Amino acid sequence: MSIKLARLGERGQEVPAVVTADANGDEKYFSLASLTRDVDGLFLAQDGIARARQALSAGELPELPAAGLRVGAPIARPGSIVCIGMNYAAHAAESGSAPPEIPVVFLKPSNTISGPFDAAPIPPSSEKYDWEVELGVVIGKEASYLSDPADALDYVAGYLVANDLSEREYQLPGAAGQWTKGKSLPASTPLGPWLVPADEIDPGRLRLRSHVNGEARQDSSTADLIFDVATLVHHVSQYMLLEPGDVILTGTPEGVALSGRFPYIQPGDVVELDIEGLGSQRQEFYRQGAAQ
Template identity: 60%
Template sequence: MKLARLGPLGAEVPVVERDGRWVDARPVTADFGPTFFADNGLQRLAAALSDLPDVDRPAGERVGAPIARPGAVVCIGMNYAAHAAESGAAPPAQPVVFLKVPNTVGGPFDEVAIPRGSNKTDWEVELGVVVGRTASYLSSPQEALAHVAGYVTVNDLSERAFQLEVSGGQWSKGKCCAGFTPVGPWFVTADCVDAAGLTLRSWVNGEPRQESSTADMIFDVATLVHDLSQYLVLEPGDLILTGTPQGVALSGRFPYLRAGDHVEVEVEGLGRSRQHFV
């Protein structure tokens, strides 16, 4: 299934695709948030799909993040060897983990403000993983995949000076600025996605920047979910960002973002988003 949320910020309507059209999911759930995923929401939605009413939404209506505010946004750093190299680091032997605050999550076409004092705002196309079941101390990577609800396109925006120069030794200062996690445009359930070989791309002002494949991940989705479960409890609706490939401004090959720029990011089968920077 393909899920989305349409409408003004804070008043999004959950919808699901049926025969190429969006239909109203509210007879099943008020929203696609943590409670929905925890309460077998995807199974209930699939069972009710044929009976859901059409939704008549105005053209140009805002598209929200396809999942409501997650309880946690857990991120993996340097999960593509070429990106680690352009960052001046060796590929990690273990997954590098950091956190973003949930209020950074925004819609796929929302404007993003360059942070006050920023000179190094950067883009990062990423495959996002949405947790479907509580995961703690999982026994194997094979078991981990049963805890994945589905996947989304994410732009893991970063402010590199905040992240690396005034960080105090951690990355969160450069990751938690307002609007720094655009998600969507839609969520696709895990049964419809082979996450092992998806193409990722990004563009800045229409010019290509990143192009790679999830096949180039150092740690694949199953390994990441299993590993994270050894150190923290993943809950339904949580969002995992799985890392970005090479081609970001941190490489020194491209300028950082400025007001007036626009960025597009795309993960194969999960849609393309576009953010205008102000």
């Protein structure tokens, strides 16, 4: 049975849900509250996806009226958000860098996560806030020092859409340019709308796109990744413990404002992202400290 996992409700009060489609393609939401407190690492580690499918097939889950409910990030706050830099050759080129020979790895704080449709703050002093559509990989079981990349996908629970929002002036130039500063801002990691189980997705052939105010910005495929998902999971496991619920952001393709071809995000701008099979996001931006 084809399913998607979601979390619905106000921030901090989200309820876990499983989403499926009827014969007409209309989505229906069912509560997972009888199985788990949340869609989190513990749920994934305890074979939660299989249990959700089984309970849904058996008619054991009550339907959840989802109309009007906020859509939260589909995974509760992970222990780690592991990010991969310059993992598309064309994006590396537009950033002024050669394609990396080994994965470029950095971290984002887990408190940067927000919902896929939440209003998005631009930092008060930011002038170079940028979008980045990325395939997100959610870890399903503990991974450490994996011996073979061929086995790495066995540790993946599912996939989601991510926007790795970045303040380039903080991140890159001058003596104070530091990636952590440019990548750690509040609500700078919208995730979702869904977590799609790994067995329903081929992560190597997904179209991913971004639009700003309806104008196309990024349009690429995960087939263009320099380091594919299996390689990344294996590589990262050599340097840190990956735990259930952790998220790896696999990098963004060309078409960001850093290229110089497009203006940076301004208050009132609307950024839309989508990845084939994983759904769409939409954020409207406002200046932090200003009235929304």
